[in-house]
Amino acid sequence: MADDSGQFRSATIAVLVENEAGVLARVIGLFSGRGYNIESLTVAPVDEDRRLSRITVVTSGTEMVIEQIKAQLDRLVPVHKVSDLSLAGPHLVRELALIKVVGSGDHRVEALRLADAFRARVVDATTESFVFEMTGNAEKIDAFCALMRPIGLAEVSRTGAVAIVRGSSALTVQSHNG
Amino acid sequence: MSATSPHAATQPLTMSGAEVVLRALKDQGVEVIFGYPGGAVLPIYDAIFQQNAIRHILVRHEQAAVHAAEGYARSTGKVGCVLVTSGPGATNAVTGLLDALMDSIPLVCLTGQVPTHLIGNDAFQEADTTGITRPATKHNYLVKRSEDVARVVHEAFHVARSGRPGPVVIDLPKDILINKAPYVEAPPATQPHRSYRPVTTPDMAQIRKAVALMKQAERPVIYAGGGVINSGPEASRLLGDFARLTGFPVTNTLMGLGAFPSQDPQFLGMLGMHGTYEANLVMHGCDVMLNMGARFDDRVTGKLSHFAPTAKKIHADIDPSSINKNVKVDVPIVGDAGQILAAMIQVWKEDSQPPMREALSAWWRQIDEWRGKNCLQYVQQGKIIKPQHAVKRLYEITRESGRETFITTEVGQHQMWAAQYFGFEKPNRWMTSGGLGTMGYGLPAAMGVQIAHPDALVIDIAGEASILMNIQEMATLCQYRLPVKVFILNNEYMGMVRQWQELLHGGRYSESYSAALPDFVKLAESFHGVGLRATEESQLDDVIREMLATDRPVIADICVAKDENCFPMIPSGAAHNEMILGPGQEGGVAGVTDEGKVLV
Structure with a gap:
């Protein structure tokens, strides 16, 4: 790509789409077909009558590639809006993780102590296991998992990032004659 | 959302889904549909049988149906319409759909599908058509509810023709076609789509920036592409007006040929890999470039890091994703080419600053010097017909005839020679597979x-290899008495492959010889057409004249020099100013690096 010697950056992109069959396949197919990275992707309906879904995709690339990703997303027919939260100003990024730790004796005590420090909640417990629930940004969850690994980390399930801009401005669709 | 009246739900439904489809097509202005029947679309064929508003053309292969619809669309500016069955019908159409997507051709393709209750069961002739065609279409639909049929057809036409045009697939399960369905009218043009709203009106601030740049240009160029043609004939007229107003030189892309008249003294010819010397050197040396509806394709730019190194670039395109995709530009303008040109003309006239007249005159003197190279010259001597000469004579004789002429091509050397030696004075007269490069495009188109x-007069300029890829359509031509002329430049090689093997692969002609060719004269006759042949230069004009005078499908087998290469040529990975002008300079290709060789 010409003149694209720029630095790689990460981008958190929010996409408001029609909640219809195949829309997620279009978005994912666009990324795989054009060779873009997907670091994480989340999707769920977000409005009252479940006609709109919000996709949050974390990707990376040079500035030119990220601009291309946004333009390509924006031209998909069922896409209402594309917003690059990384550029939109201060924003919150959160991820939810369920983390299963298996062990006994001191390991259990240590696991609970670390969970407390990370504000992870115990949502399931047996005599040889815990399931912790925690929210935070990806780094926090990575750090928690790294600490749990020697203690008995058995399984991790993560949602991928969801994100929203701070303050009163809101990402909504243009008024439509629905 | 829908325009259904409150009473509609209570009225008894009288039309089947298939009848609703046909009614919607008719309301969308469809006059002709290219298709091939099969089990899943029998209800639509039954409905076609019982009406007269829409004419059906039975092709011999679904790929040809799509290319035929492309030819129809490109020569009329209307949306082309295709009807194929499920499974293999749909998969055969895929090449045509992608071809239309790459070249921004508006199409609606109806595909049959197994009934909704069988979808996902690996039923007979089932294919995941929306899955397969998703990256080959601008948009696609699987209709699962009868009440959606009419709305989806209307929306598909809107999506296909608006913004950057493209192909749209509607996958129609058989039960949806058979069951009763409500008809709804197309929504009024004033009612915007929920999510799809392409920008057509340009931002005037960007127009003023562009005009300010162009007013100061000393070495300008207008590089115009298919976007001008897609905008409609008015945009081509405005391009001519703007060129005359500014005095700027104009070059066209392969897709843009005809957007600016070839006979105009400001025309530089086509640019790019097989473009003219003057067009490519103007691109290389310009200080202000106006890209009007083209997409900086790799065939046009050559080596990106050396592309127009001193130019300020203005890029006008209806598709925002085309801007800054390959080449970073200084002034992006999103909108319809016709509207942008109209706005530029207005701002140019209002702006009091005079253009750089002296610098422009010097630029034109430089251009005339480059033109003096006469880069398209060739020597026709002896009996053997030069392919360039065959196209040139075809052009001259058709021009003398004064008939309205449309040219299609297949893909390869003959396509480039057609682009170089056949002149187009108007838009919508030139149909070629530019983006996808689909051999077999020309005859069905x-x-x-x-x-x-x-x-x-409709002529397919073909090669002997490409033509065999959809030769079955000779039967369609004869069935409908379509007097298409197939003008084959027969050099018994896949010529462009042979040329690259000669220049880049040590002359090892791996699998590029067209062995066991049919006798094209007898082949034409076997399809109830007319076959002609020229083997010597002295026969060429007579064959062309006889071909033009024949009011039936004709195949003219023009046996040309077997080892002719297509020049000028920018070798892959090279810059515009590293062009090879002709035989004897092939040494220039020796410098092609491995980095260049990986490019296609």
Whole structure:
């Protein structure tokens, strides 16, 4: 790509789409077909009558590639809006993780102590296991998992990032004659 | 959301889904549909049988149906329409759909599908059509509810023709076609789509920036592409007006040929890999470039890091994703080419600053010097017909005839020679597979053009290899008495492959010889057409004249020099100013690096 010697950056992109069959396949197919990275992707309906879904995709690339990703997303027919939260100003990024730790004796005590420090909640417990629930940004969850690994980390399930801009401005669709 | 009246739900439904489809097509202005029947679409064929508003053209292969619709669309500016069955019908159409996507051709393709309750069961002739065609279409639909049929058809036409045009697939399960369905009218044009709203009106601030740049240009160029043609004939007229107003030189892309008249003294010819010397050097040396509806394709730019190194670039395109995709530009303008040109003309006239007249005159003197190279010259001597000469004579004789002429091509050397030696004075007269480079495009595309323009002269300039990829359509031509002329430059090689093997692969002609060719004269006759042949230069004009005078499908087998290469040529990975002008300079290709060789 010409003149694209720029630095790689990460981008958190929010996409408001029609909640219809195949829309997620279009978005994912666009990324795989054009060779873009997907670091994480989340999707769920977000409005009252479940006609709109919000996709949050974390990707990376040079500035030119990220601009291309946004333009390509924006031209998909069922896409209402594309917003690059990384550029939109201060924003919150959160991820939810369920983390299963298996062990006994001191390991259990240590696991609970670390969970407390990370504000992870115990949502399931047996005599040889815990399931912790925690929210935070990806780094926090990575750090928690790294600490749990020697203690008995058995399984991790993560949602991928969801994100929203701070303050009163809101990402909504243009008024439509629905 | 829908325009259904409150009473509609209570009225008894009288139309089947298939009848609703046909009614919606008719309301969308469809006059002709290219298709091939099969089990899943029998209800639509039954409905076609019982009406007269829409004419169906039976092709011999679904790929040809799509190319025919492309030819129809490109020569008329209307949306082309295709009807194929499920499974193999749909998969055969895929190449045509992608071809239309790459070249921004508006199409609606109806595909049959197994009934909704069988979807996912690996039923007979089932294919995941929306899955397969998703990256080959602008948009696609699987209709799962009868009440959606009419709305989806209307929306598909809107999506296909608006913004950057493209192909749209509607996958129609058989039960949806058979069951009763409500008809709804198309929504009024004023009612915007929920999510799809392409920008057509340009931002005037960007127009003023562009005009300010152009007013200061000393070495300008207008590089115009298919976007001008897609905008409609008015945009081509405005391009001519703007060129005359500014005095700027104009070059066209392969897709843009005809957007600016070839006879105009400001025309530099086509640019790019096989473009003219003057067009490519103007691109290389310009200080201000106006890209009007083209997409900085790799065939045009050559080596990106050396592309127009001193130019300020203005890029006008209806598709925002085309801007800054390959080449970073200084002034992006999103909008319809016609509206942008109209706005530029207005701002140019209002702006009091005079253009750089002296610098422009010097630029034109430089251009005339480059033109003096006469880069398209060739020597026709002896009996053997030079392919360039064959196209040139075809052009001259058709021009003398004064008939409205449309040219389609297949893909390869003959395509480039057609682009170089056949001149186009108007838009929508030149149909070629530019983006996808689909061999087998030209014959079915010519069929679609001839359907739209029954009295015009429609010629497919072909190679002997490409033509065999959809030769079965000779049967369609003969069935509908379409007097398409197939002009084969027969050099018994896949010429462009042979040329690259000669220049880049040590002359090892791996699998590029067209062995066991049919006798094209007898082949034409076997399809109830007319076959002609020229083997010597002295026969060429007579064959061309006889071909033009024959009011039936014709194959003219023009046996040309077997080892002719297509020049000028920018070797892959090279810059515009590293062009090879002709034989004897092939040494220039020796410098092609491995980095260049990986490029296609």
